[in-house]
Amino acid sequence: MTQAVATHAAPKSFIRRYIFSTDHKVIGLQYLFLAMVAVAIGIVLSLYMRLRLAWPTERWPLLAKLFPNAMAGGTISPEFYLSLVTMHGTIMIFFVLTTAPLGGFGNYFLPIQVGAHDMAFPVLNMLSFWVTLAGFLVLMAAFFVSGGAPISGWTAYAPLSAVGEIAGPGLGMGQNLWILSIALFCIASLLGALNFITTTLNLRTKGMSMTRLPLTVWAWFTTAVLALLAFPVLLAGGILLLLDRVGGTSFFVPGGLIVSDKILPHKGGSPLLWQHLFWFFGHPEVYIAILPGMGITSHVLSTFARKPIFGYRAMVAAIFAIGLLGFLVWGHHMFVSGMSPYSAIAFSLLTLSIGVPSAIKTFNWLATLYKAQIRFTVPMLFALGFVSIFVTGGLSGIILGQTSLDIPMHDTYFVVAHFHLIMGVAAIFGIFAGTYYWFPKMFGRMMNETLGKLHFWLTFIGIYAIFIPMHVMGIAGHPRRYAETAGFDFLAPLQPLHVFITIAALITAGAQLLFFFNFFWSIWKGKKAEVNPWRATTLEWTIPSPPPHDNFGPQTPVVHHGPYEYSVPGAAEDYILQTAPPAPTKA
């Protein structure tokens, strides 16, 4: 199954091959490298925040070198803290959690897993990467303009984000760049989504029926549908916000506002309208971030449990239910916003309903492990970690989804803990699982197992040490986006927790260096990988590592089996490739 050779030649010039490439694999890697740059920056920013929270008045002359303007006195000022909050959140949500699992792995592996030679629209695909990159550069530019990066958070609530510099530093040019960056990102994601959907529907190879799609493909496909429906709404919102800022309109700014002693000329806008538009996008975005992680986890669990994924059909149905319900629950971010208390009740019931398909997925993952033969490879460790963290982060949603309990919990550290675990860390664990799993295919070499395990242990324990204590800080009432606890007596007892969390964060962040080192070292020095080192079943494991330009060469693969045929009784080996000849022998 491994002798595929490229027939139509790959482009020769370096630029066409690696820079402006239309090869979905190169584009996938470009997305992955962008996400790696972004996550490194995002982590550094989070450490600056954590340092300020633990030791608010401390001076950091060395750290100030990175931000000479914002940290002029050597301290992390409250306004710089809020810039960090905004940029960290925006980078992580858009340029890490959306970029790596969908743009990176989705691009690289969706076409291969369905047996296609490339994406449906390769040029569009290239374009979507370059627009994403432009969006990233525009966002980074916000650090360097006068006033610095915006301080309105990744949610950019109007009117704070709408009325300009008079409301606070960074709300002038910095906020404009933020909006522009997000708008570019929306456009890029739309182009990408079209590609994923078309490729899945039209370019499946012979025998690859929808029920033989790996769960990763189902996850990317559903994610793309969500992206297609959600990003245009954010784009529209962003354009209206920009118009309010520079065009004199009043979509989100009501009349009669006084900011810094000045009466604003706006009239008739609604701040809640922004929240509705934002969260109509924002909640599906949470699933855009996590669904590919669920797909990868299912895939990896099945591979290393040497068992078929339990309840394939239920898993697909759950992905769909999550996707659909994901569009009906955005109001749970707005229970105390002043919207109608009746609609809050509807949103609350729908929100707890979406817990059901999430629970189904967890049950099926556990059932997959039942009577398994688990191999503890590094990707498997991260997939198991994903299940643990997904459970922990998901359960606190049952509290936040209840109208009355959200009254004390809203906008506190309880929310920070919840969303970091469920969307941030779980999704990141999915990305790690995918990286360790597919690295041999992408680079033809194995990553170092020992370093990988060390990375897993430190990250798994560290993440819990960071985010579990945040729950009780929220229960004690600590609001989020506070630059320090010094302003309130009731926050004083929580300061030791801030110190503890900061230390845990420093260690956890340090552990990520192991990953980066392992990754780049292994590209050049890793042990050579076989075609199918994990003895897995799906199509990517039938072609050379790394795959040739057109993936399958002249022979289009023909699929005869489902994606998770492990330990089939009577079969010669404990796995059956999807392309293996039909009629499995019954002994």
Add this chain to the structure above:
Amino acid sequence: MGLALALVIGLITLGTVILFVGRFWWFPEAISEHGPSIDRQFMLTLTIIGIAFVLAQAALAFFIVRYRRRGEQRASYWHESPRLEVLWTTITAAVFITLAILGQRVWAQLHLNAPPPGALQVEVTAQQFVWNIRYPGPDGKFGRTRTELINDVDNPVGLDFTDPAAQDDIVTVNQMAIPVNRDIHVILRSKDVIHSFWVPPLRMKQDAVPGLAINIHFKAVKTGQFEIACAELCGLTHHRMRGFLLVLPEPEFQKWLQQRTNL
């Protein structure tokens, strides 16, 4: 590897349970009438999700140990059970929906009922980074306000003194006194951006949205002084937007008001 992972999951689970059961950091004591109901619903939910948390992590850890690879044995090929799927779907749906419905009781009482007649009216107008508190004064009526008259030195809410009803209005900054055991009807406004009125012991949080007057009501049943925090990012010193809530016995509250009137 399997044993180690199961052990770590076990320890993390144990540590989490200890942190939540030990309540080293927890809610401040509730001082509002509805507070204990929220706390009860919270504890009920926390108990249920706590059990689910322990069971799920324990199952994960157990499977990791029990089904770690042993020699070249094959895994089981059992991978489908519609009955099990229906079973666990039904159970979780029943539990989650029941909690969601129970969770609406306090909500309905607070937000679907109008403020009781006879409640004391207090207007809270947030601005970057101050809470302006206004009482209607002896006439029981809030006077007219006009944006143009607002001035942070002596007229923070823009009282229009040509309106007789405005002349006896009492305005304080960051000091909100209320009588104990009496319904309070707060009208929340904002002059600039969104803020959020957050008093943890009251178990009351509500955004103040510019352009809207949002009505909330509650009743404090314990006296004391408490902090009012801002829970919605509103700019530079959001983290220092502190007010004080004084819950006083009725006579002392009247005295407090009296003092402000005579200023």
